[in-house]
Amino acid sequence: MKNHCLLFYVLLSMFWISATSAQHDADRVNLDALVQEALANSPAIKAAESHWQAVSERPKQVRSLPDPQFSYSRFVESVETRVGPQEHVFTLSQSIPFPGKLGLKGKIAKEDASAAQQNYEAVIRDVVFRVKSAYYDLYWVDRSLDILNRYLRLLTDFTKVAGQKYATGQGIQANVLKSQVEVSSVLEKKLTFQKMRESITARLSRLLNRARTAVGTVVEIDTSRLQLQEDVLVATALANREELIGLKAMVRKSEYKRSLARKDFLPDFSLKANYIDVREGLSTAPDAGKDAWSLTFGVNLPIWLGKRNAAVREAEKEISANQQAFEDLANQVRAEVWDLHAQIELTSRTLDLYEEGLLTQAESSLESALSSYRTGKLDFLDLLDAERMLLNLNLGYVKEQAGYQKYVAALEKAVGGEFQQ
Numbered sequence: 001m002k003n004h005c006l007l008f009y010v011l012l013s014m015f016w017i018s019a020t021s022a023q024h025d026a027d028r029v030n031l032d033a034l035v036q037e038a039l040a041n042s043p044a045i046k047a048a049e050s051h052w053q054a055v056s057e058r059p060k061q062v063r064s065l066p067d068p069q070f071s072y073s074r075f076v077e078s079v080e081t082r083v084g085p086q087e088h089v090f091t092l093s094q095s096i097p098f099p100g101k102l103g104l105k106g107k108i109a110k111e112d113a114s115a116a117q118q119n120y121e122a123v124i125r126d127v128v129f130r131v132k133s134a135y136y137d138l139y140w141v142d143r144s145l146d147i148l149n150r151y152l153r154l155l156t157d158f159t160k161v162a163g164q165k166y167a168t169g170q171g172i173q174a175n176v177l178k179s180q181v182e183v184s185s186v187l188e189k190k191l192t193f194q195k196m197r198e199s200i201t202a203r204l205s206r207l208l209n210r211a212r213t214a215v216g217t218v219v220e221i222d223t224s225r226l227q228l229q230e231d232v233l234v235a236t237a238l239a240n241r242e243e244l245i246g247l248k249a250m251v252r253k254s255e256y257k258r259s260l261a262r263k264d265f266l267p268d269f270s271l272k273a274n275y276i277d278v279r280e281g282l283s284t285a286p287d288a289g290k291d292a293w294s295l296t297f298g299v300n301l302p303i304w305l306g307k308r309n310a311a312v313r314e315a316e317k318e319i320s321a322n323q324q325a326f327e328d329l330a331n332q333v334r335a336e337v338w339d340l341h342a343q344i345e346l347t348s349r350t351l352d353l354y355e356e357g358l359l360t361q362a363e364s365s366l367e368s369a370l371s372s373y374r375t376g377k378l379d380f381l382d383l384l385d386a387e388r389m390l391l392n393l394n395l396g397y398v399k400e401q402a403g404y405q406k407y408v409a410a411l412e413k414a415v416g417g418e419f420q421q
Helices: 002-024 031-041 043-055 058-062 101-167 173-208 230-240 242-263 305-374 380-415
Strands: 069-081 084-096 269-278 292-299
Touching: 031 043, 031 101, 031 173, 043 101, 058 101, 101 173, 101 242, 101 380, 173 380, 230 242, 230 305, 230 380, 242 305, 305 380
Parallel strands: none
Antiparallel strands: 069 084, 084 269, 269 292
């Protein structure tokens, strides 16, 4: 019965190893290809682009004069005049806003378009960041699965040895049972990473706007470190961050609205041309039947000052609100850059600890434990502890590698462009 149980665990672990090996044989994921696919297919990017293009059509509309009006009148009873009866009146009129009003409306609409363009650029950067974040999460998961598979191979050997020693009376049953428990624990960790991988691929499918399909493995990423100057990063972010540029456009828009509200105290004009159809009728005047023309010039009287003053105050409050929103976002951007820069520096130091000491020491410790175990100077459980320590350090190392690149991607998004090293 014990041998059957041992055989079950060995076969189960070998199954998981072969399954993951098949996964690694699948097409590998390329980050640049994923980013380009997202840029081409993302519904969020397309929606933001369409909105920008739609808003860009407004300046042409608001800068134009109002449509002229044509009207026709017919007298129910003809009006008899010296030259004959009047029967038909044709009128053409045109409203003309005070000079400068249409230009200000165009500028207001243009700032709306500028803000929409910045929103479009911000959506692009957000999508790129999310794709990169998912990619680095895939790296963490896939490398972790690979590490667990290698550990399972080692556990398989340990389990066989422990079983053989127990069968020949040189070992104890506790070693076999402990090895089986360890195998089960690793398989449970693998299931956890498999669930995480499913979630990550679902995220990628949404970003790429495609049906959920299998995603290949990520076996390596750029592990180079960056030398970043915090003050340069902050300056770059304040100059290039799309949301800040969009708020600047909103401030200018509010200033144009205030100018327009002030111009509303000035009158608008109207021109009207009338053509009156006159029949000869019974008139004997020399100019009988001569049609009449008239031109009318009109001007509105902006006497209701209350609503105009309110419009000016509204625009001034809007300017203040947008300026305060800009300052608040600028402070938020500074804090975000400071935080990400600090996280990158700390993660870099953590990686140095792994690379310059922890991993090497753990590997040396395991080699020593293996040597002592072969000579019978070390207990089997102590050997497992040494291997488990190296396993956890390797898992932690790849997680920090992925975390470092995710912080870098977040910093790229935070500064609104490529940052200076």
